[in-house]
Amino acid sequence: MLIVVAALGDALTPIGYTWVPLIAAACVLAGVMMSFRGAAWTGAFALAVTVLLDWRVGILDSGTGWVEEVTVFLAVLIGLDVHWMLERRDRRLAAAWSVAGALQRAVLPAPPTRIGPLRVAARYEAADAEARIGGDAYAIQDTPFGIRVLIGDIRGKGIGAVSITTTLIGAFREAAHHTSSLDELAERLEQSLGRDQAPHAHTSHDEEFTTALIAEIDHAGRTLRLLNRGHPAPYLIRSGRVTELQPADPGLPLGMGDLVSQPATTDTISLAAGDVLLFVTDGVTEARDADGAFYDPTQLTFPDGRPAAPTEVLDTLAEAVYRWAGGRRDDDMATLAISVTTTTSDMPSRTDAPGFAG
Structure with a gap:
């Protein structure tokens, strides 16, 4: 949704103004809130939208265009890395919860x-x-x-x-x-x-x-x-x-x-x-x-x-x-x-x- 909003905003604002930071933020949020596959697909969609917006205003091959595309790409990588860290934390918490449950059953058996x-x-x-x-x-x-x-x-x-x-x-x-x-x-x-x-x-x-x-x-x-x-x-x-x-x-x-x-x-x-x-x-x-x-x-x-x-x-x-x-x-x-x-x-x-x- 943020990517669509950013694309519409970029299309409706004068050239020289960019909504790409919002697209980058959406990629990081996807890593937090979605599955790994969902975050990856969101990142691919965000990159495609960024390329399309840069092509529309004629900066696809310019330095500005490259900066925007690299920014979104890095945001995708950050989002996926955050997702991986959260998954690892969840696995550790699940293991700790399992150990705590086993300890409870050992100390206070039903x-x-x-x-x-x-x-x-x-x-x-x-x-x-x-x-x-x-x-x-x-x-x-x-x-x-x-x-x-x-x-x-x-x-x-x-x-x-x-x-x-x-x-x-x-x-x-x-x-x-x-x-x-x-x-x-x-x-x-x-x-x-x-x-x-x-x-x-x-x-x-x-x-x-x-x-x-x-x-x-x-x-x-x-x-x-x-x-x-x-x-x-x-x-x-x-x-x-x-x-x-x-x-x-x-x-x-x-x-x-x-x-x-x-x-x-x-x-x-x-x-x-x-x-x-x-x-x-x-x-x-x-x-x-x-x-x-x-x-x-x-x-x-x-x-x-x-x-x-x-x-x-x-x-x-x-x-x-x-x-x-x-x-x-x-x-x-x-x-x-x-x-x-x-x-x-x-x-x-x-x-x-x-x-x-x-």
């Missing part, structure tokens, strides 16, 4: 969709969409003591956070099989993180810590135990109603446990068939709207009070957070939904709202 009486879904959205992975972590493991769940938020970003994430998940998968209590499991995680960070302690002036929520669901799907180490509380979705499961006595984050003498309290909640547990990181609870108000997951609604599938819960939550924050994402967001499909007894729990039994 959990099994079903474990015993539980159905599971997980979602991870990094604050930097190109990074694919950041400082949030989750894992679920079937153990002799029950089905154990971990969700955590590592302080920091980048490769350092990924390294801590790997340590945390690896330690959880190992210790979850050999520790009978959640207190002991949390202590093992803290020790593993401490060993991992000790070699770097002299190079970092920032205190490293990880918020974590450790859960245990018995194999019958009737009882949930929670140990909170400074992490956002989980939510229970029952009959379409979302309730926050605030801990009775939350502990300090992993890495700060030596500041207190008593372990955090483990809370116990009764479960029923159809219940859905929602675990989140602060990328959800600290999402802000235009007025600076934090998002509250208890605002979630589900039609007809029917049991929601885990994937439906996560989809609904992600959409709600996106709308609340106006499409902005300032922090990583990890979410995990677990539904209880059957229990050994389908009798409802003693109260409509979940209660704690220390």
